[in-house]
Amino acid sequence: MSRMTLALFDDPPREAREPLGPGAFVLPGFALPFVDALLPAIDALTARAPFRHLVTPGGFTMSVALTNCGALGWTSDRRGYRYSATDPDSGLPWPPMPGTFARLAREAAAVAGFDGFVPDACLVNRYAPGARLSLHQDKDEHDYGAPIVSVSLGMPAVFLFGGLARTDKAVRVPLAHGDVVVWGGEDRLRYHGVLPLKEEPHPLLGALRINLTFRKAA
Numbered sequence: 001m002s003r004m005t006l007a008l009f010d011d012p013p014r015e016a017r018e019p020l021g022p023g024a025f026v027l028p029g030f031a032l033p034f035v036d037a038l039l040p041a042i043d044a045l046t047a048r049a050p051f052r053h054l055v056t057p058g059g060f061t062m063s064v065a066l067t068n069c070g071a072l073g074w075t076s077d078r079r080g081y082r083y084s085a086t087d088p089d090s091g092l093p094w095p096p097m098p099g100t101f102a103r104l105a106r107e108a109a110a111v112a113g114f115d116g117f118v119p120d121a122c123l124v125n126r127y128a129p130g131a132r133l134s135l136h137q138d139k140d141e142h143d144y145g146a147p148i149v150s151v152s153l154g155m156p157a158v159f160l161f162g163g164l165a166r167t168d169k170a171v172r173v174p175l176a177h178g179d180v181v182v183w184g185g186e187d188r189l190r191y192h193g194v195l196p197l198k199e200e201p202h203p204l205l206g207a208l209r210i211n212l213t214f215r216k217a218a
């Protein structure tokens with residue numbers, strides 16, 4: 001059934017999952033019941049820890065703007081990528097992870113077969129039209145036993161999901177508002193990225209895409 005048909009009638013069933021690998025799944029619309037709680041919480045946390053464009057160790061400024069909540073936050077500068085308990089811009093601890101964020105991540109991970117996921121870091125990424133994320137692995141975490149849970153809000157995007165080698169062919173996965181992607185187990189270190197965003201404004205978020213990426217970093 002097409003997404004259009006689903007959208008006209010009902011949310012997808014909560015248990016629906018589309019495999020991208022043995023430990024990787026798209027959960028279409030899984031986050032939709034959480035959206036009313038997520039959006040004000042994102043506004044509150046970005047008031048305390050504003051979005052910023054980080055510089056990579058290679059000296060490039062990221063087109064995606066980023067902030068964090070939770071015990072640890074992911075940052076980058078000329079010295080490298082790392083997790084930090086404090087926001088380097090303010091020196092303050094990152095805003096705490098809202099309970100609804102942690103519940104959404106835990107429930108999505110469980111549907112993908114990863115019970116007991118307790119994230120300690122949530123990256124909040126903001127994409128404007130044209131912003132992109134080149135193929136990379138998420139490998140700054142200590143424990144690859146925990147999955148990555150990635151929540152899409154606002155404008156649609158094309159997610160690239162590659163293999164364990166950078167040169168492996170990547171599949172293109174269209175992601176809509178409310179979709180969740182989970183990857184763990186033998187798929188935990190798969191390369192992934194996001195194609196440059198097209199301008200297709202969303203009724204709730206306008207010309208923005210917000211992505212929440214949950215990890216167990218420590």
Ligand code: MD6
Nearest residue numbers: 123125138150192194211213
């Ligand atoms: C996404 N984001 O925006 C996926 N990884 O759909 C990521 O994979 C990501 O935004 C590492 C650091 C920042 C990110």
Ligand code: FE
Nearest residue numbers: 136137138192
């Ligand atoms: Fe990533």
